[in-house]
Amino acid sequence: DAGITQSPRHKVTETGTPVTLRCHQTENHRYMYWYRQDPGHGLRLIHYSYGVKDTDKGEVSDGYSVSRSKTEDFLLTLESATSSQTSVYFCAISGQGGQPQHFGDGTRLSIL
Amino acid sequence: ELKVEQNPLFLSMQEGKNYTIYCNYSTTSDRLYWYRQDPGKSLESLFVLLSNGAVKQEGRLMASLDTKARLSTLHITAAVHDLSATYFCAVELFSNKLIFGTGTLLAVQP
Structure with a gap:
């Protein structure tokens, strides 16, 4: 299995709070991606990265930001x-x- | 707007029967992928189709790609219960971006 670790695996938080999800890889792959999966929509690309500090928007990027300061880590942030x-x-x-x-195991995020 | 459409969205079939899932897309691409997802789990790569006319087979599943028709099919032969899952096709764009179909939920009944 490809070495991808997502953290946390589950999170419950309140509206208006900042949230950061982490993706860590041990494969030294160039490309990294963040998707969200919702019923009836399949997977939709949020942001992707094609190298350290090189990122671009996907189809549902509003409200999300990303950072990639190292090859192995790709962070997804919900500012509010x-x-x-x-x-x-x-x-x-x-x-x-x-x-x-190759996909990680996913993070289930609930915002109340 | 790029669209990737799968049909059917839900498929209930009996063990031993054959069926085909269709994946139509609206842009030019020579690369298409099929994935499987079990409930509550991650996505598992099944097939990589990289050119017009490509055909790949694994066990009871066979995938094909017709880039001129912008159509891929996933054929299931003599279905068994273990094939019950959601199947996604995904079309590759530049920068290795994938656009996914909405998925086909397959339920194989004994």
Whole structure:
């Protein structure tokens, strides 16, 4: 299995609080991604990174920011969480085009 | 707007039967992936299709890609209960970005 660790695995927090999710990889892969999964929507890309300090927006980036200061770590931050951001968040990694993305175990985030 | 549409969204089938899941997409791409997800679990890569006419098989599952028709199929042969899961197709864009379909929930009944 690809070495991807997401933390925390579960989190419950209140509206308006900041939240940071961490994705850590041991594969030295160039590309890292954050998705959210909601019923009826499949997986939707939030942000992705193609190298250290190189990030770009996905299709549902509003309300989220990311940072990648090291190859192995990709952080997703909700600056002021809202109930609409309650979801399951997956991190994924890939080495290059034509290779499948490998996914972490997910973080279940509930915002009350 | 890029769309990746799967159908059916839900499939209930009996063990031993055959069926096909369809994945249509609206942009030019030569790369398509199929994933499986069990309830409460992560996504597992099943197939990587990298060119027009590509066909991959693993056990009772076979995937194919027609880039001209912008269509991929996942064919299930003689279904067994262990194949019950949600199946996603995903189309690759630049920077290895994937756009996922909404998924097909497969329930195989004994």
